[in-house]
Amino acid sequence: MKFQKILTQTAFLAMLTGVSFEAAAQQREETEKPVAIDSFVIVRDYRPLLADAVKIRRSPDMSNKREYMPRLTYGNVPDKKLDINTGLSELKIMETPFIRSRDTYSNYVKAGVGNLGTIMGEAYFAVEDYEDIRFGGFVKHLNQKGSLDDQRFSRQEVGAFGRRIFPALTIDGQIGYNRLGTNFYGIPVDQNGASLNPSREGQVFNDLYLTGEMVSNFDPEDEDALSFSLKTDAYTFSDRYDARENSFALAGYLNKRVRTFNVGANVAVDINNVEGAMNILGASGVSNSVASANPYISFKGANYTIQLGANLVSEFGDQSSFNIFPKAEIDFSLVPEYFYIFGGVTGGVERGSYREFARQNPFLASGVTIQNTIERMHAYGGIKGNAGATFGWKAKAFYRQLEGMPLFVNNMVNPFQFDLVYDGDGDESVKHIGVEGEINIRVSEAVNLGGRLNIDNYTMAYQAETWHTPNIRLTANARFNISEKLYIDAEALFHGQTSARAFAYNSSGVAIDPSAPTVQSIPSFLDLSAGAEYKATKQLGIFVKANNMLNNEYQRYLYYPRLGFNVIGGLNFSF
Numbered sequence: 344m345k346f347q348k349i350l351t352q353t354a355f356l357a358m359l360t361g362v363s364f365e366a367a368a369q370q371r372e373e374t375e376k377p378v379a380i381d382s383f384v385i386v387r388d389y390r391p392l393l394a395d396a397v398k399i400r401r402s403p404d405m406s407n408k409r410e411y412m413p414r415l416t417y418g419n420v421p422d423k424k425l426d427i428n429t430g431l432s433e434l435k436i437m438e439t440p441f442i443r444s445r446d447t448y449s450n451y452v453k454a455g456v457g458n459l460g461t462i463m464g465e466a467y468f469a470v471e472d473y474e475d476i477r478f479g480g481f482v483k484h485l486n487q488k489g490s491l492d493d494q495r496f497s498r499q500e501v502g503a504f505g506r507r508i509f510p511a512l513t514i515d516g517q518i519g520y521n522r523l524g525t526n527f528y529g530i531p532v533d534q535n536g537a538s539l540n541p542s543r544e545g546q547v548f549n550d551l552y553l554t555g556e557m558v559s560n561f562d563p564e565d566e567d568a569l570s571f572s573l574k575t576d577a578y579t580f581s582d583r584y585d586a587r588e589n590s591f592a593l594a595g596y597l598n599k600r601v602r603t604f605n606v607g608a609n610v611a612v613d614i615n616n617v618e619g620a621m622n623i624l625g626a627s628g629v630s631n632s633v634a635s636a637n638p639y640i641s642f643k644g645a646n647y648t649i650q651l652g653a654n655l656v657s658e659f660g661d662q663s664s665f666n667i668f669p670k671a672e673i674d675f676s677l678v679p680e681y682f683y684i685f686g687g688v689t690g691g692v693e694r695g696s697y698r699e700f701a702r703q704n705p706f707l708a709s710g711v712t713i714q715n716t717i718e719r720m721h722a723y724g725g726i727k728g729n730a731g732a733t734f735g736w737k738a739k740a741f742y743r744q745l746e747g748m749p750l751f752v753n754n755m756v757n758p759f760q761f762d763l764v765y766d767g768d769g770d771e772s773v774k775h776i777g778v779e780g781e782i783n784i785r786v787s788e789a790v791n792l793g794g795r796l797n798i799d800n801y802t803m804a805y806q807a808e809t810w811h812t813p814n815i816r817l818t819a820n821a822r823f824n825i826s827e828k829l830y831i832d833a834e835a836l837f838h839g840q841t842s843a844r845a846f847a848y849n850s851s852g853v854a855i856d857p858s859a860p861t862v863q864s865i866p867s868f869l870d871l872s873a874g875a876e877y878k879a880t881k882q883l884g885i886f887v888k889a890n891n892m893l894n895n896e897y898q899r900y901l902y903y904p905r906l907g908f909n910v911i912g913g914l915n916f917s918f
Contacts, residue, residue, distance in 0.1 A: 448882070448917035449479070455886065455913025460488035463911060478505035489906045490896075493526040493543040496906075508560070516555035523548045525705050529759035529902030533848040534855075540759040545583065548701055552578035570598045580698040584709050585619035588697040603644060609637040615660075617697050622661045623714040630660030631715050633694050637670060646676040656692045658715060666692065666717070678728075686724030692717050695749065700763060704751050704811075704900055708760035716765075719744040719772055725779075733785040743775040750810040752844045753901055755854050761900065766806045774802035794819035808842040808862055811900055815839035815867075828878040836870040843901035868897030870905075876915075887912040 453465040462484070469479030480503040488495050502519025524547045531539045558572040573595040581587040591614050598607030617629040639652030654668040668690030676683050693716045701707055725739030746767040754760045767773040777799040784792040797816040801809045817837040824830055845863040846854040874888035887910065894908035 451915055451917040453886075453913065453915040455888075455911045457909055457911035459490075459906060459909045460486070461909060461911050462486055463913070475508040476506070478503070480504070487906060487909065489528075489904075491528050491530070491904070493545075494528045494906070495524070495526055497524040498522070510560070512557055512559050514555075514557050516553070518553045519551075521548075521550040521552075523550075523705060527706055527759050529706065529900075531753075531758040531848070531902050533850055533852060535850050537850065539848060539852050540757075546705060547583040548580065548705065549582075550578060550580045550698065552576075568600045570596075570600070572596050578698065580701070582701070582707075586617065586697060586709065586711075587619060588615065588617045590615045590696070590698075603642060605639075605641040605643065607639060609635075609639075611635050613694055615694060615696070617713050619709065620697060621710055621712045623712070624661060626661075627710075629695075629697075629713045631658070631662075631695055631713060632660045633658055633692055633715065635691070639670065646679055648672075648674045654689065654691050658692060666690075668718075668720075681730065682726070682728040684724070684726050686722075688720065688722045690718050690720050695747075700749070704761055706759070706761050706900065706903060708754045708757060708762055711761075711763045712765070713763070714747050714765055716748060717746040719746055735783045737779075737781045739779045741775075741777055741779075743777075745773040745775060748773045748775075750806060750812065751900065752810050753846075755846055755857060755860075758846065758848075759902055764806065764810070767804045771804040773804050776800045789824040791822045792820070808844075810844055811841050811865070813839040813841050813867075830876045830878075831873065832875075833873040834871070838868055838899070840867045841865045845901065863901060865898050865901060868895055869893060870895070870897070882917050884915045884917070885912075886915060 449469040449471045451465075451467050453463075455461075455463050457463075463486075464484045465482070467479070467481045469477065471477050481500070482502075483498070483500040486495070486497040499522040500519065502517055504515070504517040506513065506515035524545065526543050526545050527540065528543050529540060533539055554574070554576050556572065556574040558574075559570045561570070562568050574593070576592045576594075577590065579587065579589050592611065594609070594611035596607060596609040598605055612632075612634040614632045615630070616632075619627075620629045621627060622629040622631070634657045636655045637652055638655075639650055641648065641650035643649075650670070650672045652670045654666075654670050656666045656668065658664045658666075670687075670689045672685070672687035672689075674683060674685040695713045695715050697711070697713055700711070700713075721741065721743045723739055723741035725737065727735075727737040729735040744767075746769060747765045748767050750764050750766060751761045752764050754762050777797065779798075780796040782792075782794050786792065795818045799812075799814050801812070801814075803809060815837070816839070817835070819835045821833045822830070823832075841864075843863045843865055844860045846857065846860050849855055870890075871892045872888070872890045873892065874886065876884050876886040878884050889908070889910045891906060891908050896904040896907045898904050
């Protein structure tokens with residue numbers, strides 16, 4: 344047995360020696376004559392590395408279908424043939440993941456029903472057959488009914504949009520109508536427990552709007568590019584009673600780039616008036632228009648950006664004023680593309696809008712007071728960064744001085760309705776210190792997470808509390824692609840404890856001591872929701888969405904509990 348093993352090893356070495364002599368002889372012959380077409384030079388054994396894929400003349404078939412390959416013979420070369428199919432097996436990492444295989448469509452129809460009398464429907468249509476033209480429309484409907492008397496909500500939206508791209512500029516616009524219907528279903532009680540809101544009247548908001556923009560197209564190869572934009576925004580907003588707001592705004596910017604320098608200006612004029620509201624002087628009707636100009640110069644280097652300028656703001660209408668605010672910003676890269684620090688100081692005027700106030704709180708009383716808010720100073724600084732495309736974060740701290748900060752308070756005569764009060768003026772401003780944090784994580788192709796945290800601290804000028812304004816707000820979201828057909832979304836919303844201004848009422852519904860309101864605490868709340876969608880076919884899907892999963896009928900505003908646990912399910916069809 345031992346002799347047989349020695350004989351085998353000797354034969355193997357002799358074979359290798361023969362092959363070596365033959366290869367050496369062939370190498371010597373190369374200097375004398377060209378290699379014949381039936382000759383082969385063996386440099387090394389084939390190793391299926393990814394880099395060798397470039398040597399293959401045909402592109403890899405990503406469908407992984409194996410084609411017929413003829414059996415090749417190499418004469419007296421040992422049977423170590425080049426198996427192209429085996430080599431391509433290393434390219435499996437280039438297969439398209441299942442979550443990218445979803446077909447995309449321009450149109451969809453969605454319909455669903457749920458508990459609490461929920462009926463919802465959506466439709467979206469778009470024409471995207473042209474390279475430089477896109478237009479379409481949408482319509483939405485949602486209605487729900489809570490467990491309390493007249494706790495109803497109804498929302499409708501309809502609109503049309505369009506975009507046209509020209510060689511030098513792009514024009515787009517949108518026109519639409521929004522409607523919100525609800526009731527004053529809040530139930531404050533008197534000292535005997537009797538309701539102070541027996542009628543629970545209805546409220547309806549109508550919003551007709553039009554927006555349009557013309558903007559120059561960006562040209563990265565033109566170092567001396569001149570860019571511009573012109574935008575218009577107009578709307579008329581009304582409620583069921585006497586309030587109506589009409590607004591027309593025109594804004595634009597002009598920017599000239601000269602290598603690392605940018606010189607330009609932002610200008611805007613916002614003409615606004617509100618009928619059925621009170622102005623800052625106590626008269627009926629509000630005219631609080633604003634015009635502004637922001638000239639600036641910016642410097643941009645490889646790792647930094649600096650912008651210097653000023654905000655020139657003029658208020659006209661019921662009152663006239665002119666303010667100049669500084670505007671300076673810096674963004675510096677400590678580790679390019681990964682870690683940045685930023686900061687700045689600015690200021691401005693925010694126009695008071697009945698439309699925006701009603702969107703935040705639809706239970707406003709008639710004849711609320713509308714005025715502008717002046718941000719006398721806003722200084723901020725922070726850090727931000729990312730780790731490739733999978734992890735991004737941002738943290739910022741700021742300090743603000745506000746004049747005319749709006750707050751929602753319960754009306755003393757009808758506590759189920761809300762008034763607006765303002766804190767801070769030219770003599771004493773509200774001090775606002777806050778911290779913001781934001782994070783986005785892409786764990787994998789199938790898992791995406793995000794969140795935002797706001798912590799605020801106010802030093803009020805005249806009001807006892809920051810009515811209905813939380814000091815802590817946290818939002819988080821997650822998306823899971825379980826398979827190529829199943830997707831799950833989840834959201835969380837946390838608001839810290841807030842305070843409301845309240846009064847005690849006698850059996851006649853009259854405040855017992857109007858000069859001494861009490862501070863009523865509104866507990867913090869956590870709202871969890873989740874949804875899932877299953878793609879039964881490429882075009883047909885099944886969805887379900889659960890809201891307020893903790894069934895906590897929390898209050899965002901005093902006397903107005905939110906809807907409890909509710910589920911919506913239905914179908915969507917894409918085409």
